[in-house]
Amino acid sequence: MTAHLTPIRWCDDDSLELLDQRWLPSRRETLRIDTAEAAAEAITAMVVRGAPAIGITAAYGVVLAARQATGPEWPARLDAAMTRLGASRPTAINLFWALERMRAVITAHRHADAPPVERLLETARDIQRQDLADCLAMGAYGAELLAREAPKAVMTHCNTGALATGGHGTALGVIRTAWDRGLITHVHANETRPWLQGARLTAWELAEERIPVTLAVDSAASLLLAQGKIGWLIVGADRVTANGDVANKIGTFALAVQARHFGVKVMVVAPTSTFDASLASGDDIPIETRESRELTHQGERVVAPDGIDIYNPVFDVTPAGLIDVIVSEKGVIESPDRNSLAAWLDASDPGGFA
Numbered sequence: 001m002t003a004h005l006t007p008i009r010w011c012d013d014d015s016l017e018l019l020d021q022r023w024l025p026s027r028r029e030t031l032r033i034d035t036a037e038a039a040a041e042a043i044t045a046m047v048v049r050g051a052p053a054i055g056i057t058a059a060y061g062v063v064l065a066a067r068q069a070t071g072p073e074w075p076a077r078l079d080a081a082m083t084r085l086g087a088s089r090p091t092a093i094n095l096f097w098a099l100e101r102m103r104a105v106i107t108a109h110r111h112a113d114a115p116p117v118e119r120l121l122e123t124a125r126d127i128q129r130q131d132l133a134d135c136l137a138m139g140a141y142g143a144e145l146l147a148r149e150a151p152k153a154v155m156t157h158c159n160t161g162a163l164a165t166g167g168h169g170t171a172l173g174v175i176r177t178a179w180d181r182g183l184i185t186h187v188h189a190n191e192t193r194p195w196l197q198g199a200r201l202t203a204w205e206l207a208e209e210r211i212p213v214t215l216a217v218d219s220a221a222s223l224l225l226a227q228g229k230i231g232w233l234i235v236g237a238d239r240v241t242a243n244g245d246v247a248n249k250i251g252t253f254a255l256a257v258q259a260r261h262f263g264v265k266v267m268v269v270a271p272t273s274t275f276d277a278s279l280a281s282g283d284d285i286p287i288e289t290r291e292s293r294e295l296t297h298q299g300e301r302v303v304a305p306d307g308i309d310i311y312n313p314v315f316d317v318t319p320a321g322l323i324d325v326i327v328s329e330k331g332v333i334e335s336p337d338r339n340s341l342a343a344w345l346d347a348s349d350p351g352g353f354a
């Protein structure tokens, strides 16, 4: 059962163990780290990835820094660690949301002789536990939408499962819950080039649980959507802006255009820790580009000419008008381009909508 698998485990020796997702599905290897620097490097290298999982890892990274910060300079050392963690990847707002949660604890204890290590650890654990609870709640909300129609196949993109969260998953969490309730018949997973989160991670999570899944190349998605057998495109998010625009894995925008063209509904599933009220629209979301080698090589095999110009953005932005519903742990918002997301969130939500 991978639903409650989590790629992140705080160990009794005060180190952090990460399931190294670079080697799945062929090898299940873990990486044990004990510094904030190593946590930042693991996020950048995609040892751990997925918006919520990135936030959880960064939170524990602050705890690792706190355990080693001594003397009156400890606040400055933790500030430096949070700056380093915040520079690990730019698009998923969950990273910055989690760091703000940790910063609030540090600020409250700033005049103490030593960092509040136990409070920081409890906050990181709470972020991890709460994400699992959020994913289970979103699974139920999303499944209720699917229950309104006869069971059909669904399509998903990238990996939004237990490997990307505190467990169960966001979009894949809706798919898991819907499958358990007999509300979907099949899952179509796009391989999601170039990092292959769909092929290597989503197909693996679903196959492990014997949820019927068919893997296809990304460019087969339009043919599948045209065939009328898919009821919903269900995806995650890395950042949702005030007007409902959504940053997600590269290819999501094209899939949403195709889905709208073929009458397939689009569901975005994201906890409110993925919402960024500070940005008016998706135009302002920083889009990560990654190294050329992700396109020019498949392992050690060279698949493109040496020295060729490479464009490798790993996210794109889907306008709110192409999204039928956004599902968060606080409920479902229909037609996000016309209905303000602000109504969902109370002012107590740091980084959320005030």
Ligand SMILES: CSC[C@H]1O[C@H](OP(=O)(O)O)[C@H](O)[C@@H]1O
Pocket (backbone or CB within 6 Å): 049, 050, 051, 052, 157, 158, 159, 160, 161, 164, 165, 170, 171, 197, 235, 236, 237, 238, 248, 249, 250, 314
């Ligand atoms: C619930 S994961 C959200 C999001 O994160 C993934 O990106 P990456 O694998 O590069 O971290 C993908 O965009 C998922 O939809």
